[in-house]
Amino acid sequence: MSWDLLASTLRVSTPLIFAALGGMFSERSGVINIALEGLMLLGAFAAAVGTLVTHSPWLGSAFGMAAGVLLAAVYALFVIRLRANQIVAGTAINMLAMGLTPFICKILYDVTGSTPSIPLHERFHSVPLYLCWALVAACVLWMRYTPTGLWVSFAGEHPEALDAAGIRVNRVRWMAVLVSGALAGMGGASLSIFLSSSFSRDMTAGRGFMALAALIFGKWKPLPTALACLLFGFADAVQIRLQGVAVWGGHPIPVEFIQILPYLVTILVLAGFVGRSHPPKASGTVFEKG
Amino acid sequence: MRVLNRLSILVVVLGISLQSALAEVKVGLVLDLGGKDDKSFNASAYEGATAARKKLGIYLKYVEPSDDNAFEPLLRAFAQKDFDLIIGIGFAQKEAIAKVAAQFPQKHFVVVDSQVDAPNVRSLMFQEHEGGFIVGAIAAMTSQTGKIGYIGGMDVPLIRRFETGYEAGAKKINPQITVIANYVGVTPSAWNNPPRGKELALAQYDAGADVIFAAAGASGFGVFDAAEERKKLAIGVDSNEDWVKPGQILTSMLKRVDLAVFSAIQDAQNGKFTAGLKRFGLADKGVDYSIDQYNEKLLPESVRQRADALKADIIAGKIVVPDYYKK
Numbered sequence: 214m215s216w217d218l219l220a221s222t223l224r225v226s227t228p229l230i231f232a233a234l235g236g237m238f239s240e241r242s243g244v245i246n247i248a249l250e251g252l253m254l255l256g257a258f259a260a261a262v263g264t265l266v267t268h269s270p271w272l273g274s275a276f277g278m279a280a281g282v283l284l285a286a287v288y289a290l291f292v293i294r295l296r297a298n299q300i301v302a303g304t305a306i307n308m309l310a311m312g313l314t315p316f317i318c319k320i321l322y323d324v325t326g327s328t329p330s331i332p333l334h335e336r337f338h339s340v341p342l343y344l345c346w347a348l349v350a351a352c353v354l355w356m357r358y359t360p361t362g363l364w365v366s367f368a369g370e371h372p373e374a375l376d377a378a379g380i381r382v383n384r385v386r387w388m389a390v391l392v393s394g395a396l397a398g399m400g401g402a403s404l405s406i407f408l409s410s411s412f413s414r415d416m417t418a419g420r421g422f423m424a425l426a427a428l429i430f431g432k433w434k435p436l437p438t439a440l441a442c443l444l445f446g447f448a449d450a451v452q453i454r455l456q457g458v459a460v461w462g463g464h465p466i467p468v469e470f471i472q473i474l475p476y477l478v479t480i481l482v483l484a485g486f487v488g489r490s491h492p493p494k495a496s497g498t499v500f501e502k503g
Numbered sequence: 504m505r506v507l508n509r510l511s512i513l514v515v516v517l518g519i520s521l522q523s524a525l526a527e528v529k530v531g532l533v534l535d536l537g538g539k540d541d542k543s544f545n546a547s548a549y550e551g552a553t554a555a556r557k558k559l560g561i562y563l564k565y566v567e568p569s570d571d572n573a574f575e576p577l578l579r580a581f582a583q584k585d586f587d588l589i590i591g592i593g594f595a596q597k598e599a600i601a602k603v604a605a606q607f608p609q610k611h612f613v614v615v616d617s618q619v620d621a622p623n624v625r626s627l628m629f630q631e632h633e634g635g636f637i638v639g640a641i642a643a644m645t646s647q648t649g650k651i652g653y654i655g656g657m658d659v660p661l662i663r664r665f666e667t668g669y670e671a672g673a674k675k676i677n678p679q680i681t682v683i684a685n686y687v688g689v690t691p692s693a694w695n696n697p698p699r700g701k702e703l704a705l706a707q708y709d710a711g712a713d714v715i716f717a718a719a720g721a722s723g724f725g726v727f728d729a730a731e732e733r734k735k736l737a738i739g740v741d742s743n744e745d746w747v748k749p750g751q752i753l754t755s756m757l758k759r760v761d762l763a764v765f766s767a768i769q770d771a772q773n774g775k776f777t778a779g780l781k782r783f784g785l786a787d788k789g790v791d792y793s794i795d796q797y798n799e800k801l802l803p804e805s806v807r808q809r810a811d812a813l814k815a816d817i818i819a820g821k822i823v824v825p826d827y828y829k830k
Contacts, residue, residue, distance in 0.1 A: 217706065221705065315567075325540065326537065326695075408697075411724060413721045416697065450702070454706050
């Protein structure tokens with residue numbers, strides 16, 4: 214029971230960790246990233262196509278990350294260059310990904326639902342699971358000890374100070390959003406070529422928003438965010454095992470209840486019940502050189 | 504001269520009437536959210552309609568809605584154009600069909616998996632519990648561990664109906680058998696979540712199940728992936744899915760939506776379309792289990808004979824399969 218549960222928790226939380234870390238870069242730099250869901254979805258699709266074409270999950274994930282970067286560039290163009298509202302533009306990106314994936318899939322494979330299935334030996338078996346934790350460590354170090362990490366934080370907290378130091382704020386934000394696209398794309402890739410064997414329509418099923426919730430729960434810091442993903446993954450794994458099992462005097466726990474747990478926790482955190490969670494100060498604002 | 508004239512008029516009139524008789528029937532098909540390539544329920548409906556296009560020469564247009572709210576406008580769009588027969592796949596289209604059919608009384612409609620009482624609607628329903636019973640019995644005969652699994656897609660009465668039949672069939676063979684049942688979710692996204700289907704299946708295999716019946720649309724692919732990884736068995740649903748992962752899929756519970764859709768189109772073409780409820784069960788092979796070159800090695804003769812005997816008993820009324828709809 215316990216080993217299965219642990220393995221399941223780690224598997225389920227892998228795509229969340231990639232996406233949440235991606236979201237962290239963007240949001241710490243001051244750009245709200247509600248588009249994680251769409252970035253993941255396109256990443257999942259491109260990774261499946263890439264793996265089918267190249268027969269290598271590594272190249273496949275490169276495809277997924279590249280697709281995430283591309284879509285993130287569109288998002289950055291709108292919110293940084295053209296100063297569109299970040300929530301609206303993010304929602305538009307999500308809808309674009311939902312429509313684009315079946316459309317391209319139809320052109321490539323004459324199928325709208327899902328890509329052909331990827332053979333067992335061409336999929337990842339455990340790599341993304343380790344990779345995401347290595348990435349957590351890298352992010353902790355990066356944000357804390359490198360100048361670029363500090364630039365990202367300053368772009369989100371005190372853009373004026375960063376600007377005064379001679380660093381171009383919007384360039385930092387651009388890079389952060391692109392990195393965010395790459396990581397969310399990798400999160401999507403881990404869904405389609407690690408946790409399943411093909412892309413299927415809307416397969417992210419809200420995981421991008423779950424990652425966003427974990428990011429808020431984790432107070433926009435890499436390690437707590439990853440732990441929040443782990444907690445959500447654990448709730449999911451427990452839910453899978455508790456479904457229909459009678460506990461508490463013969464009454465099964467309603468599945469719906471366990472499924473809302475991550476969101477419930479996020480609301481509680483946002484409301485300040487579990488320690489305050491402050492977003493970066495300049496989050497969601499346009500930086501204009503004064 | 505006058506005779507010739509009349510003759511020519513006759514020819515023209517005959518020609519026109521012949522042409523109108525030969526005018527192709529236009530069929531509009533509104534699939535369910537899984538889409539035509541779910542290799543399961545929708546694939547079966549699509550197959551029936553394309554077979555009708557090839558064999559009967561009808562004109563077919565199909566659409567794959569992206570969400571529940573799209574059903575009604577799509578059905579109405581077909582009705583407003585010159586489509587003669589409009590087919591809605593899936594219980595989720597019940598309300599939409601009822602509404603649109605009432606607005607277009609001169610058009611024919613077909614709804615699959617639910618019942619709409621209207622003078623221009625034919626409802627096609629299947630005895631899923633009977634089919635579930637047979638594959639449940641096959642699962643119990645095959646299981647070494649005395650534990651089998653069931654993974655449903657969205658938690659709705661239709662999918663519960665598969666489950667009750669499956670469990671009853673398994674208990675008929677082995678009263679002590681444990682059936683672990685899980686559902687992918689409670690929203691339509693549950694049909695399209697293979698990673699979650701796989702997690703559920705892995706949990707069931709870890710808990711000792713060695714055969715899992717997946718009635719979960721595209722989420723079922725995840726169950727098949729889990730079967731492949733753990734080298735265990737799975738059972739497909741609706742379409743024959745034995746070919747998807749040969750050697751891993753014990754059998755498929757066939758639900759012949761294709762045949763039901765084909766015959767509705769054929770009736771429309773022959774002017775014999777009738778409204779009302781049509782049920783398809785084991786007796787008319789509307790539900791069945793699959794056996795082909797991909798799974799014949801997994802199903803020994805003794806298992807097939809026993810399954811066929813149970814089928815005969817159900818058809819003869821000697822076994823009454825519990826029906827979730829009548830609970």
